[in-house]
Amino acid sequence: MEKELSKTAGAIGVFDSGYGGLTILNQIRQVLPEYDYIYLGDNARTPYGTRSFEIVYEFTLQAVNKLFEMGCHLVILACNTASAKALRSIQINDLPNIDPNRRVLGVIRPTVESIGSITQSKHVGVLATSGTINSGSYPLEIHKLYPDIVVSGEACPMWVPLVENKEYDSPGADYFVKKHIENLIKKDTEIDTIILGCTHYPLLLTKINQFLPKGITVVSQGEYVAESLKSYLRRHPEMDTLCTKNGKCKFITTESETKFSESASAFLNEEISVEKVVIE
Structure with missing residues (x-):
C-alpha cells in the first residue's frame, strides 16, 4: 500500500548517489538561500556510474519517493548518472501515478x-x-x-x-x-x-x-543548475508556494552518519548534522 503524501509545503529535495551533488547544493543555496533543502546521499550504494540503467532507475526512484515522503514537492537529481539513466522514465512513467503535481528535475x-x-x-x-x-x-x-x-x-x-x-x-x-x-x-x-x-x-x-x-x-x-532552478520557480509560482523558506538544510544518508560528515567536509565549509535513513 502506497503512503499518503503530504499536500503541505516542504523543502526542496536534492539527491545524489554520493557526495558530488553537494557541489550543486552549494551553488543552489548561494542563489536561493531563503529556501529549505533536504540533501539525500545514497552513499551505501554508490557509485551509480558503473551500474545498469535498470538498477540506476530503481535506486533513483526509491530515493525520489523517500524525499516525497519527507514532504518535498520538487526534487533535483544532482547526479549526472541518475539524470541520464532515470530522469525521463520517472518524469513520464512514475510521476503521473505518484502525484502529477510533483516535479523531478535533472542537471544535464x-x-x-x-x-x-x-x-x-x-x-x-x-x-x-x-x-x-x-x-x-x-x-x-x-x-x-x-x-x-x-x-x-x-x-x-x-x-x-x-x-x-x-x-x-x-x-x-x-x-x-x-x-x-x-x-x-x-x-x-x-x-x-x-x-x-x-x-x-x-x-x-x-x-x-x-x-x-x-x-x-x-x-x-552548479551555477547553471542554480540559475535554472531560480528561473523555474519564478515561472512556476504554484510550485514555489509548495517550497518552504526558512533557510534550513537537512542532510540524510543511507550510510554511516559519521562517514558522511567526514567525507562531506571536502565539499562543505560548515559543520553539519546527518541522519541515517533506509530507502527501499
Missing part, C-alpha cells in the same frame, strides 16, 4: 542550455563517468538544441574515487587528470569548451586547469 538540461552561448568553434567535449558517457545523454540533449555542435566524450572512471578519497589535490591525481584530458583533445583538436559532466569534478578544477590547453572554457554545472 540546464548545463546543455548554456553551451550554445559559450562555444565558438562548435566543438564540445564532455568529461564524465562511464555511465553518463555510455548513456549518450549529453550528445542527445545538445543536438536537440544545437544540431550543428560536434560532441566528444571521455569517461574518467578514476576521478570520483580520487575526490571521495580526498586525493583530488594530490600529486597522485596528476596522471589520471592529464591522461583523460589528453585523450579527449586527441578525439577532437577543435574542442573549445569542456563540460564537467559529473558533480564531483569541480573539486578537480585546479588539476584540470593545470593540464588544459589554453583557450578552452570549462563548464561546471
Whole structure:
C-alpha cells in the first residue's frame, strides 16, 4: 500500500548517489538561500556510474519517493548518472501515478542550455563517468538544441574515487587528470569548451586547469543548475508556494552518519548534522 503524501509545503529535495551533488547544493543555496533543502546521499550504494540503467532507475526512484515522503514537492537529481539513466522514465512513467503535481528535475538540461552561448568553434567535449558517457545523454540533449555542435566524450572512471578519497589535490591525481584530458583533445583538436559532466569534478578544477590547453572554457554545472532552478520557480509560482523558506538544510544518508560528515567536509565549509535513513 502506497503512503499518503503530504499536500503541505516542504523543502526542496536534492539527491545524489554520493557526495558530488553537494557541489550543486552549494551553488543552489548561494542563489536561493531563503529556501529549505533536504540533501539525500545514497552513499551505501554508490557509485551509480558503473551500474545498469535498470538498477540506476530503481535506486533513483526509491530515493525520489523517500524525499516525497519527507514532504518535498520538487526534487533535483544532482547526479549526472541518475539524470541520464532515470530522469525521463520517472518524469513520464512514475510521476503521473505518484502525484502529477510533483516535479523531478535533472542537471544535464540546464548545463546543455548554456553551451550554445559559450562555444565558438562548435566543438564540445564532455568529461564524465562511464555511465553518463555510455548513456549518450549529453550528445542527445545538445543536438536537440544545437544540431550543428560536434560532441566528444571521455569517461574518467578514476576521478570520483580520487575526490571521495580526498586525493583530488594530490600529486597522485596528476596522471589520471592529464591522461583523460589528453585523450579527449586527441578525439577532437577543435574542442573549445569542456563540460564537467559529473558533480564531483569541480573539486578537480585546479588539476584540470593545470593540464588544459589554453583557450578552452570549462563548464561546471552548479551555477547553471542554480540559475535554472531560480528561473523555474519564478515561472512556476504554484510550485514555489509548495517550497518552504526558512533557510534550513537537512542532510540524510543511507550510510554511516559519521562517514558522511567526514567525507562531506571536502565539499562543505560548515559543520553539519546527518541522519541515517533506509530507502527501499
